[in-house]
Structures are given as C-alpha cells and as structure tokens.
Amino acid sequence: MDNVIIDFIDKPELKNPVLIEGLPGIGDVGKIAAKLLIDQLSAKKIISIYSRFLPPQVLVTDEGIIKPMQNEIYYVKTEKDHELMILTGDYQGLTSEGQYDLSYGILKLLKDLNVVKIITLGGYGVRKIPEEPRVLGAATGEKLLSEMKKYGVHFETGHPSSGIVGASGLLLGLARLFNLEGVCLMGETHGFFPDPQGAKTVLKVLSELFDLKLDYTSLEKISPDLEILKARLKELEEVGNEGVPDSAGDLSYFA
Amino acid sequence: MDNVIIDFIDKPELKNPVLIEGLPGIGDVGKIAAKLLIDQLSAKKIISIYSRFLPPQVLVTDEGIIKPMQNEIYYVKTEKDHELMILTGDYQGLTSEGQYDLSYGILKLLKDLNVVKIITLGGYGVRKIPEEPRVLGAATGEKLLSEMKKYGVHFETGHPSSGIVGASGLLLGLARLFNLEGVCLMGETHGFFPDPQGAKTVLKVLSELFDLKLDYTSLEKISPDLEILKARLKELEEVGNEGVPDSAGDLSYFA
Amino acid sequence: MDNVIIDFIDKPELKNPVLIEGLPGIGDVGKIAAKLLIDQLSAKKIISIYSRFLPPQVLVTDEGIIKPMQNEIYYVKTEKDHELMILTGDYQGLTSEGQYDLSYGILKLLKDLNVVKIITLGGYGVRKIPEEPRVLGAATGEKLLSEMKKYGVHFETGHPSSGIVGASGLLLGLARLFNLEGVCLMGETHGFFPDPQGAKTVLKVLSELFDLKLDYTSLEKISPDLEILKARLKELEEVGNEGVPDSAGDLSYFA
C-alpha cells in the first residue's frame, strides 16, 4: 500500500485556494476551529486521505456504516469569494515517518490544486487558564510575518522555544520544497482538555482575514467544567511541570 | 522482500466467490469460526500469503516440516453452489503499517479473483459471559446493512463505539478503493479466552446466508472451564475495566 | 539505502555449494559452530552483507580499522570436494521486517550462486545442562528429513513447539519461494551463555555429513564456569520459567 492514498470525492475547479489545517493536537485547538469552520461555512468534503501510518482500524457511523481512518479536505467558496480548503481528520500520523509522509503527500496534493497559502492552526500551551488568550504566530517568511501582525498575531522572540510538532509544523517546514508559503496560528491554551477558548481565539483571526461571520455559541457545549480544570491544573502545579505540554503546535497524543 | 507475497498453491476457476475472513482476534471468534468452516466444508487451501510484517519465525509441523508464518486462503464450492473463500492464519500484521499492507494486498488479490463480497468475522467484547450472544454488524453500505438485518444481525447506534480494529475492519474500510463491498459480523463474547460460543453465533448467520449444514459439536472441546472464566471475569470487575477489551473486532494480541 | 547490500570481495566459481548458517542466537550455538568451521577449514571470506536493519554502528578492529556491522559469507572446497559456504555475522536483523529482508536477500543471493541446499544451525533450549546433548532437526521436506535421521538427528513430534525464530527459521521458511530446500540442526543447550557443548553436538553431524576432520579443543576456551552456570540455572528454576528460552532456534538477543 502506498504510504498516502488520495481519494477524490469531488473535483471542484480551483483558482487560488488557501488551505486551513486543523488536526488533533494540544487542546484540540486546531481541530475544534476546523470543525466550526466546516459547519458554519457549509464546506463540502472533497477529498479523503488514507495512510498506512494512521491507526489500523475503522470507525462505524451511527448508521452502522464503516468509515476508514482518514484526514479529510473540505472546500467552500465564501460569500466574499475566498476559496477555502479545510484539512482536518481523526488522527495525525502515528510515527515520525508517518508524520513526514502525510505532510509531504498533502503538500504535493496542495501544489497540484493550485493552493497559494497554508494556514495551520494549533494550541500554545501556557500551563494555566489564559485570561485573554492571544494568538502566537510563526511563518515561512518575513512578508507573511508582518502581514499577520496587522491582524493581532503575536510573534515572540524564542517562542515556541521547543518548535512546532506535527502537521502544523511540517506542512510549513516542507512547504519550501513545493514553493509554498504559510503561517502557523497558535491559540494560547491550558492544553489539557479540548479547549474551545483557544479555538475561538484563532477563529477570530481567520474571520478577519477572510471576512467571515462566525457564530461561536456551539463552542460552549464542549467547554470543560472550569472547576475540574482548575483542580487539575493546581494538581499539576504541585508536582512540578513534568508532563505539561509547554510548546506550541499539535500532537498532544503523539508520544 | 515485498511487503506481501502471494503464493498460489492452486488456481481454481472462480466466478463470483464471497470471501469470509476469520483471523485471530478478540475471543478468537473469527479464527474459530473460519476453522470450523474449513473443516466441515472440506475447503481446500489455494493460497499462502507471506509478509515481512508477520513474526520473523517459522512453525514446525508434527511431522518435522517447516512452515512459514502465513495467512491462508481456502476455497470450496458448497452443495448449493456458493463459492466460498475462507481467509485465516496464524497472526495478523505486527505493526500498524503491516496491518494496512496485508489488508491492502489481500484486497488487491480478491479483486483479481473476482470476489464480489467480503464478510469479516470478529468478536464484540461485552465484559461478561453473554447468555444469548447476539451478532452485531457494520457494513460498507446501506444495502448490505438492511440485507443483513433479515438474518438477525443487529445494528446498534454508536456500536462498536471504538470502531473495528485490524483486518476485520481494514478489509472493509479499504474496500472502497477496489469497488468492493462487505459486512463485518461480530459475535458477542467475554473476549478473554478462545470463545466457541461467540464463534457459533456468527456461524449460525453464515449457515443461513449460504445454506450450510454445520455441526457444532467440535466447538465443545475448546470451551474454557466456565468456573475459571467466571472467576477471571469477577477479578477484572473488581479492579475496574482496565485492560478489558471493550470493542468489536479483532486483534486482541495487538498492542 | 537498499534494505540489504551485497558486497563481493571475491567471486569463486561455484558448482553446487551447500550453505551452512551460524548466526548469533540461543547459546550462540550456531555462531560458535560456524566460527570453528571457518577456522579449521581455512574458509575464505567472499561476501559482506550490509543492512539498514543491523545496528547503526561500526566495529573497530584491534588495528584501529573500521569495520561495518555485517553478515559474512565464507567459502571453502573441502578435501573431499564438498563446496561449503558458511554464513555468520555480528548480529541478526534488529526488527521483524529486517529479519525477513535479510533472509530474503540472502536467499536471492544463494539462488544466484547455485546453492543447492541450506543447513541452518541453532540451539534448542532445554532449561538445564544437557548431559548428552542431542541434535534436533526440522526440514523443508520429507526427503531431507529422513536423510538426516541417518546421521542421528532427532525429530520429535511437537518440537520445537514454539517454532524456530530468526534467520535459522526464515532461511528455510522462505526457501520454497526460491525452489531451495534445507534443514535446521538444533543442538540442545541450556541457552544462557555461549555454549560450546551445543556447538560441538551439531558440528559432529556436519563432520559426518561432509567428511570433515574437526578438532574441538578450541571450544574449551569459551566454556563458561560450570559452577556459575549451575547457580544461575538453579536461581531461574526457583523463580519459575519466566525468561527462560524454551524453544529451538536463534535470536536470544531479539526482543
């Protein structure tokens, strides 16, 4: 089996789409944001991506239908004529090699589809509940970097110090090989539970970038109990920082 | 070495065979059922499947003959003219990648052999000794799903919640890539020992589907001591659910 | 890098050589035997086999020269005109896939070199110090099996029950794919330390098979202290059989 298999469900004509990536990771910031975008923009699924580096199992839908593990790409042309492709999925690659193969395979696909820019979404673990979570950024080049600053994205010297792990990092790191460029937007997050606040924070940047009207009320349903979260954070504080995700990017489940 | 090597022992002419898969897994439900089918239908071995993702060792038969680790396909045309191919074997692939490669390689083979449908067999762990074990199902499409309901196969919303692990899942999940369709039949089982009751339960569905007359008395020999089984289950209950297989599918040995 | 790289040092003309394999394994029976053969027959190294599945390091000879990890093939034409090739090495493949790739790659090489028969050597762990260690055997076919019985090789129903692990098994298990045949000779051994007694026992069979005059005095140097060995065995007996190698074949170091 090829390392990565691209399965087209639909082939819309594409001019110069932007890819927004939101796969599972720290606080699931990226995945939560991607899901909200797909739902509210009524984006349509156009591509399934299978890989021998995803878990060797299938999901079963509520209707009893078998669905292979996959990454998925959705497409929508917004009211303001922005072409958005949204990449999300059940898992990231299970091994280092799988991470590289998936990101590389997806970049090759994006190049074929005339994608002009990549925006990856992730969480930036700050080890507490951030009062007003900010969005930190990192980019493939100077120009994009200063462009993003206009939208309130912060760039801090030496952060994230440990780099960006997983697809959010690799899609941008390998972009150079495909003459692509992009930026990673990281919402500050406690990082221990799915964090809709972190997702909201990056979504606000995207809504400005692409003139989107987004309704965030659905995020409230997935907010963890604040008391439980605080207790958990206090507990961790007492035992020191061992095991606390301390850096931006994805892949909290990745060992 | 290629990831998967197909070694034909015989090449019968095939019109539209159905593949029944029963590899080792939870309660060995699938493997026990496959073995009984092969024995009672006098199915003939036609294919050995070797893989570098199987354990790096060989078995020695009672006669002192060396036999490489393998998956095996048997063939039989039933009295009622059903063409059945039965897939079983010593092990499933040892790694995630190996699981995918074996399932993908087998699907390619099935396509070449004009297989029209795939039925995978597995166990569905229920954490107790089921009084009247049922058969749960999941399928690649709506049509097969409703067809199976006629044979008493249950489809429950949200089950198996954790999906189907291993070949029983992947053979169906990747079937779409080969324009193949199929169904997974999962016998309810405690899942801790080889479970002939779980196997009997899926065999009954198969016997109706293909008009087979099966004798289940050989299953009694492999039934575990009920008292030991009960003690073990009670023990596990007391320590909570840790380590108890809770989902359908195969691969109990797969870490 | 290719999975296996064959590096010819010399290319003697070969008519119908027999390959004798002795790689590291249980009690190092095979490797000790191979080394003695090479030394006493003055066999000449003709092939280095490198692989990305061997440990990623090099050895340094006493002269300060760097030597990559490898499997090695030596060649000798005996006084009685037997053409022998002897396969030994530092390690076996580190992963399951590596085990398969090395064995497969070596078989391909053997086929190219007109090898007619493969004899693999290993230890058969018996969990005690065998008084008169026997040689157990397993073969690829009936004919070889009965041929070996004439030389005092034992074939016991159901032994080795756990099969033969590593190159000693795989070289024979995959031989069918190359129309090759062979036999595995396993010397009974305690299996905990390099065991020259186990090696001597298989060497005696080989010396009869190929009319070799072998001097076993060099083996005495590598015999472990009997008292230490007995103490270790007693210790293990008390804690049960956990961790005691109980089956034929190689690969004691293989996790």
Next chain:
Amino acid sequence: MDNVIIDFIDKPELKNPVLIEGLPGIGDVGKIAAKLLIDQLSAKKIISIYSRFLPPQVLVTDEGIIKPMQNEIYYVKTEKDHELMILTGDYQGLTSEGQYDLSYGILKLLKDLNVVKIITLGGYGVRKIPEEPRVLGAATGEKLLSEMKKYGVHFETGHPSSGIVGASGLLLGLARLFNLEGVCLMGETHGFFPDPQGAKTVLKVLSELFDLKLDYTSLEKISPDLEILKARLKELEEVGNEGVPDSAGDLSYFA
C-alpha cells in the same frame, strides 16, 4: 517522501573538498567543534538535508521564521586553500534505519561533490573529567591511520571496544561502497554535558591538519559548572557504571 532529501542552497565549484562531520553525540564534542569551525572560518551554508527519520517538528527562529529539522553542510575555502565542507545539524536519524539512510544519502552526495576524504568527530567517554584529554582515532585504512599518528592521534588496541555509534561510525563504515576513505577523531570526554574541552582537543588536531588559526575563547561560555559536574560524576560512581556512556562515538541521545 524520499527517506533523504537534498536541498541545495548554493553550488560552489568544488575540486577536492574534505568533509568534517560534527553532529550531536556524546558530550556534543563533534557538534561543538563543527560550530566553532563554521563561525571562525565564516563557512557558508550550501546544503540542507531533510529526512523523514528526523523528529517530526520544526524549529522557530528568533525572528519567528519556521525552519525544518535538518542536517546542514557548510563550505569554506581556507586561507591556505583547503576546501572544507562541514556537516552538522539538529539531530541524527531517530531509528536504526534512519541512521543508515542518512549516512548513505550523505555519502552519495559527497561522492557527487568530489569529496576526497571524510573526517568524523565524536566524543570518547572516559567516565571522569580527563585532565589532558587525548584524541583517539580509527580509520578506514592503514595509510590514513599512520598519517594521523603524526598529528598526535592515539590508536589503542581494543578501543573503542564497543565500536562507534551513529553517523561518525556509519559515514566511515559505508564509505567503502563509494570508494571513499576517512578517519574518526574522538576527543576524550566525561560525556555528561556539552564538553567544550573535548571539542577543543579535536579542533587542535584539525587546526594542525589544515593550517587553521582558531580562537577557543568562545568555548568557555558553554563550559558546565565544574562543581556540578564533579558532583554528578561522583554520584554516578557510587551507583556503579550503569548508564554511563563508555564508548567512543556519537549519539548520546540515541536509545
């Protein structure tokens, strides 16, 4: 994705350059030495080497720019007309296979670039703070070996007894396949912290070999606190030698 990807930033004309390798390893001796060479000789980066066997993440520079994990080759023509290429990087390959693939891929590149000789740098763990650290060596052939002796490089029978692990070893071990030759220079080191003393010791040999004028003052900044180091060594002495790197070469982080 290919296992190794070579990304040229610049293509200077090369006649007969020597490659000096200094990747992370024991005491980071090689990497510290390589960095000092690059800085003081103002070597220019000409090649990025990416691999799916490096960690699946990216670094972020102080300016917020994303930089993929990589090995890097720098180039300089010295005042005395020596052409030096310096190989360094963030990490070595994460798996055995990755180690082999990276070294093999780099050797192929070196052959294409007309490299005539390879000098790999590493640390040689001596389990104490060496008073006057020596440089031990190992080479691909006799001639280079005796040449190095003139520069004060020591060759000790049976050292390093456990061989040379990682790129410092493999680049030389596989060199034969590309008709390349080389030597490994190992500075004696305690091996527990980045060790500028060990680096200085190998740099002195290089400065003689290539007529370089090097200023070692920058090394002082990275010296660990001597008291902490002594305490740590004493601690380890008391618990025995478990976990203490005892052999030459690289790859302290490699499990």
